[in-house]
Amino acid sequence: MTEQRQDPILIVGGGMAGALLALLLRHHGASAVTLVESHPLTLPDEPPLTPSFDARSTALSAGTLSVLDELGLAEAIREHAAAIDTVHVSRRSRLGITRLRASEEGVPALGAVVENRWLGFVLLRALYADAAIQVLAPERLSAIRRLADGYEATLESGRTLTTPLLIAADGAKSRTREWLGVSARDSDTGHDAMIANLSLASDHQGIAYERFLNDGPLALLPLPDRRFGLVWTGPRDQVDAWMEMESGALLKQLQQQCPAEAPRITGIGERQRYPLILTHACAQAVPFGVVVGNAAHTLHPVAGQGFNLTVRDLVQLACTVGGASAPGKLSLLQQYVQRREQDQALISQASRWVPEMFRVQQPLFAHSRQLGLVAMDILPGLRQGFARRAMGL
Numbered sequence: 452m453t454e455q456r457q458d459p460i461l462i463v464g465g466g467m468a469g470a471l472l473a474l475l476l477r478h479h480g481a482s483a484v485t486l487v488e489s490h491p492l493t494l495p496d497e498p499p500l501t502p503s504f505d506a507r508s509t510a511l512s513a514g515t516l517s518v519l520d521e522l523g524l525a526e527a528i529r530e531h532a533a534a535i536d537t538v539h540v541s542r543r544s545r546l547g548i549t550r551l552r553a554s555e556e557g558v559p560a561l562g563a564v565v566e567n568r569w570l571g572f573v574l575l576r577a578l579y580a581d582a583a584i585q586v587l588a589p590e591r592l593s594a595i596r597r598l599a600d601g602y603e604a605t606l607e608s609g610r611t612l613t614t615p616l617l618i619a620a621d622g623a624k625s626r627t628r629e630w631l632g633v634s635a636r637d638s639d640t641g642h643d644a645m646i647a648n649l650s651l652a653s654d655h656q657g658i659a660y661e662r663f664l665n666d667g668p669l670a671l672l673p674l675p676d677r678r679f680g681l682v683w684t685g686p687r688d689q690v691d692a693w694m695e696m697e698s699g700a701l702l703k704q705l706q707q708q709c710p711a712e713a714p715r716i717t718g719i720g721e722r723q724r725y726p727l728i729l730t731h732a733c734a735q736a737v738p739f740g741v742v743v744g745n746a747a748h749t750l751h752p753v754a755g756q757g758f759n760l761t762v763r764d765l766v767q768l769a770c771t772v773g774g775a776s777a778p779g780k781l782s783l784l785q786q787y788v789q790r791r792e793q794d795q796a797l798i799s800q801a802s803r804w805v806p807e808m809f810r811v812q813q814p815l816f817a818h819s820r821q822l823g824l825v826a827m828d829i830l831p832g833l834r835q836g837f838a839r840r841a842m843g844l
Contacts (some may be wrong), residue, residue: 458613459483460778461604463627464620465588467490467509467567467758468744470574472620472765473584474522480774481583485612487604488588489621492575507646507723509570509681510535510659510672512562512759513703514657518766527573532565533673536657541710548710564659564672564680594596597628601739616772616779617740623730625746633734633742640727641745642667644692644752649679650718660713669708670752679716681705682752690724727751731799736788739779741768764791 460481462469465488474483511519511532519525538551538561553561578584587606596603600613619627628635649671655678660671667684674680683693683705693701698719706716730749732742743764750757771787772778 457776458480458601458615459485459585459620460772461602461612461614462486462618462620463592463604464488464622464625464746465490465586466620466622466744467571467574468761468765469618469620470571470578471762472579472618472640472743472769474524474574474577475518475687475765475769476584476773477581478522478773479534479769481584481769481772481778482771483585485585485587485614486578487590487592487606488586488703490589492586492588508564508566508648508672508674509758510562510564513556513558513560513572515759515762516563518762522577524573524577527542527576528565529563531675532743533655533675534657535562535564535659535673536560536561536640538659538661539710539712540661540663542663548771554682560657561659564619564674566674566680574700577603583697592627592630595722595740600615600777608817614779615739616776619740619742619746621746623728623745623749625742626740628732631737631740633732633737633740635730635746637731638731639727640729640751641686642684642727643724644682644689644727645685645690645693645722645724648674648720649681649716650720651677651679652715652717653677655679655714658713660710662708662710664708668752669705671709677714679714681719682726684752687726694724735791736781736784738784740782741784741787743768749796750799756798756801760795769816774835 453759462473462484465486469486469488473486476484498790511528518523519528529633536553539548540551551561555557578586591607592604593607594605595617596605598613601613603616604612604614605616606612617627617631619625619631619633621627623635625635629713655671655673655675659673660669662669664685665672666686666689669684670682672680672682685693696704702716702719705719709716728749730745732747735742735747744761747764748760750760767790768787771790772783776781777783
């Protein structure tokens with residue numbers, strides 16, 4: 452008697468979360484995966500140009516790098532990434548600085564920063580190298596229909612697919628999430644993030660800077676070739692002004708906000724802005740369906756935890772369903788959700804209250820906040836505990 456072949460697990464969304472999940476599912480025993488992406492995925496001659504793999508950079512924690520190492524991808528990613536040896540955290544015009552160092556944690560690096568285009572290129576190259584992963588791009592779903600043991604998905608091309616598990620990884624405005632019957636709450640912070648690459652007069656020495664200002668945090672992320680990736684957040688009218696400002700004037704204002712220890716900035720590349728609208732799915736699992744990545748939760752960019760949190764989600768999901776005979780069974784999916792809820796809640800809450808805490812201007816509160824930074828710098832145990840959490844270890 453021959454064993455009946457299981458239909459592929461179906462992932463909708465070929466951005467970083469969807470691509471990595473396909474690889475993880477295969478690594479953890481899934482016999483076949485189909486990935487549907489609405490944009491073309493170019494390979495192998497040039498980095499992809501889909502919206503997910505744009506000019507932004509991603510800070511990969513040590514934990515995320517270990518996952519990529521397990522998949523055999525971290526070495527290629529490191530070819531065009533900058534290691535984070537130290538994280539320098541400070542508050543402008545206030546006492547208190549803390550530094551998180553790789554040497555104190557006994558790791559080669561706290562993480563690394565890579566541009567999304569290169570990260571996407573490495574992920575897609577691995578996807579196309581696996582014959583058991585079918586990539587359909589550009590392609591879209593036009594409808595889904597619930598079956599007794601999964602879903603039937605109809606594509607805009609007219610093709611139909613059946614799957615025991617349908618995974619929504621198509622972003623914060625996910626149509627697939629809506630079709631699965633999962634609603635989401637959007638919280639508009641009223642702030643935007645301005646993103647750009649900066650050229651430097653001297654080497655950054657692997658130091659990432661997180662600088663808390665009155666209107667929002669400023670992050671300087673080390674990149675190869677004496678560059679920083681800038682993430683500067685603030686109220687929308689303030690970001691309007693930054694976007695319209697002449698480059699010389701903007702660089703002068705930016706340099707004034709940076710820590711004195713940071714290298715001098717000599718140039719700024721193309722500026723882009725992204726609204727800080729935080730999305731939270733009201734459920735992450737339904738029978739035969741899961742919501743992951745930005746479709747499940749988006750975070751404030753402070754501390755660069757969004758993608759790293761998603762990676763931990765994806766690893767747990769792949770471990771839970773990858774080798775299962777019935778990967779869409781609700782009890783199995785609920786196990787995944789339960790195993791991830793504590794980490795998700797902690798990181799989500801921290802990403803909300805840390806920027807708010809540093810914006811409060813009352814003298815007593817500001818003083819206690821600065822004592823916290825001083826304590827972290829003086830007490831290795833407190834600092835290392837924070838570092839281990841940030842590294843995803």
